[in-house]
Amino acid sequence: MANDAALRTSLVWLAVVMVVVGVWTLSFKKVIVTHALGVLGIAGVLLPDWDYFDRDYSRWFSPVSEQDMPALAQRSGFRHRISPLRFVGYTTVYGYALYKWWLFISERRTLERVHAGV
Numbered sequence: 001m002a003n004d005a006a007l008r009t010s011l012v013w014l015a016v017v018m019v020v021v022g023v024w025t026l027s028f029k030k031v032i033v034t035h036a037l038g039v040l041g042i043a044g045v046l047l048p049d050w051d052y053f054d055r056d057y058s059r060w061f062s063p064v065s066e067q068d069m070p071a072l073a074q075r076s077g078f079r080h081r082i083s084p085l086r087f088v089g090y091t092t093v094y095g096y097a098l099y100k101w102w103l104f105i106s107e108r109r110t111l112e113r114v115h116a117g118v
Contacts, residue, residue: 006046007042007046010042010045010046011042014034014035014038014039014042017034017038018031018034018035018038021034021105024105025105030104030105033101033104034101034105037097041094041097044090044093044094045090057085
């Protein structure tokens with residue numbers, strides 16, 4: 001249930017960002033790109049099977065066994081801890097994607113200012 005609330009909240013914030021991008025750039029294409037990247041970003045954080053990936057890294061390539069079930073059942077909630085490897089990976093991927101999105105969104109506004117002589 002906590003994941004459902006997080007998903008709803010994330011989608012509402014994505015809608016707010018889409019409206020801001022639409023008003024600021026007056027570009028439907030940029031709103032659609034913002035929506036697509038936002039949905040992919042939200043899916044990358046909220047949809048993975050965290051119980052499966054919360055095991056030791058060496059066990060990711062094997063199915064969940066009976067001995068893993070009691071340990072996984074004790075955990076509840078979205079995340080209990082953030083491993084350094086996951087943190088570095090998410091920071092790198094999402095940071096680069098956010099940087100490229102910002103360049104795409106701000107590109108036309110900058111060109112309009114240059115042509116207007118501002």
